[in-house]
Amino acid sequence: MSSTEHVWQALPVSAVGALYINGIQQFVRQNLLIFFGAGTGFAVSDSLGWREFGLGGAAVLLTGLLIAMIYHRRFRYRVDEDSVRVRKGLFEQQELKVRFERVQNVGFSQPIYLKPFGLVRVTLETPGAAQTEVSLPGIISSEATALRDQISGVVVRHADVDPYREKDSAPEAAAEPDSAFRAGAADLFKYGMTSNQIWILLAVFGAPASNLIESRVGRWFEQLSASGLLDMEMLRGAPLLIAVLFGLLIVSVALLLMVLSGLLAIVRYKGYRLIRETDRFKSRFGLLDVREKSLKLAKLHGIEIAQTAVGRMLGQWHAIGHQTGAAQLDVAMNNDRRFLIPGIDKDRLDDVVCTLRGWAWDAPEWTGIHARFRSMLWTRISLALVSAALLLWVLLPGHLVWLPLAILGLNLLILVIVHQHWRRWAYAFDGQRMRIRSGVVGQKIVEFELAVCQQVAISTSPYQRRHELASLAIRLPHGEQTIPYLPQPVADGIANVLLYRAERSAEHGL
């Protein structure tokens, strides 16, 4: 690394391929709807054939290649003693400088197309807006490792300690600390099934898939009816049967999506390992895109453990190590900048949290929020929906009852959800550390030291003031946590201790 310091360098020639493929991927991802629309238009249009499709596709690909080559030619980077500088841009040249002390997370990524060239994509994340992220799209892996170690202030005694080399040629890799946590394929599959990735898959594939299913199912019904196996008239007279069949179809699609999500999680997080070093955590994972993320201990301000509704059924959790500003970062499918630990089963959850925290904590019992939170919402929602139901019953011709009854049924469902939400909302506080739990069926628990508190707000509505209650909003480096409907003296007491700890803390450079 010393021979390349303080000198502006270009990316290796082989990085053009990386820029090209990455650029195409980003372009498709950001314009997904346009591509689906164009595909549908092409499919239904009579005047467009395969030749036109080929010509259009070739034009896009060639333009992408030209852009990648120009970007590569203009990209320069330089590693100084305490900072990294990057010059980049197609038409407008932009120069970025990131000081090592500001770097919160050094991310490595080695997609499958970079592996033959021995290149790695390095991302330096800093607190604040996404624009403060600096990315080196493809540098030699030994350079990347040395840069990471330089940022972390680690002196590398042995040359060429390179985790991206093949195992046989890197005997030094055996000197790495043991993993604090490993996620197996089964854990990752369950994590994928229970994660919110399903909604992203639904958003991306939902519309075209539903069109395909509708046309296939329609054709299938017609064939069955024509063959005499199915009596359509009988079916039309049995709406309950239709509803059951429709329900089964939805469940099948949901199961298919869950399985697909589980498989995607295995590909994305294959071989997940969490390693704790002296001053940082490292995670390594990935099949087609091998990634390494690091998180400085000093930048870890909060720990979040979460369990989705489906995760509760399967006993699956995941954890996130929160850094400054992390709550506002992208959580798109391939751009998850959080320090995520997936696939934790309930037996290993305490160990993982202890590892992140650094010590064992005998947390106090949960204390719930006041029951008036529930009764207030119950009253207002019921008043609104029952009034709407009555109004509809009066106004609808023939005084139809099914719509008002449906609204009343919806009202009951909402009341149950509100009750669950109230039950789930709780906190545990010992004067130095705090946990806040929230959720409805799934749950999320955020844990933090009081000293990292950035700001406290106590708010009261007229209803709360009548009943001597208040809501507490705690601003943390990674986002805000709220505890509503606390008794006023309790809210005041917690706020005072939070401020006391924050104001006495020696840690200011958050």
Added chain:
Amino acid sequence: MNQSQVAEFSNPSVAPEDVPDYRQTTFETPASTFRRYTQVSTLVFAVPVVLAACVAWLVPFIPLEVWKLLVIAGGLLMPLILISAYRWVDAGYRGWALRQHDIVARSGVLWRSITVLPVARIQHVETTHGPLERLHGLARLKLYTAGGMTADLVVIGLARDTADRLREYLVEQIRKRDSDVHQTEDE
């Protein structure tokens, strides 16, 4: 996990009298011109509505009768009148206080809020003022903490020189704090 690697944790108790109470704060009121500013700024939003109503009344080819036009104008103006009245009352409930270790801001008439921001957490301070605020000699103080992409606390209704003095004081506190941190690290 290797239990021998778990560090010892201590949790010394804190005497209640050592914990300052955020409620024991004497709040400063907004500048004397703030109330007038709230009325003028609300009026500025009402001007297009009033103008549109006048034009509609005078222009002959709009097929609505005069009384209907007046009802529409009244319907648009009524919320603005209510907002104006609310902002007048709200100005009386606002307040701010600078203590040794934090800055406190109070706001709200029906939905009330007290926000406390430790000085030790402030990363960046700025003052801003729009044209109407400049006309009334007012400014607002914006305070940013780590990780925040927008201002974490905005104190409005300050006299311009008060805002400037607060800004300079807080910037000096940040500078002292950062040099103390660097000194500690060097040691």
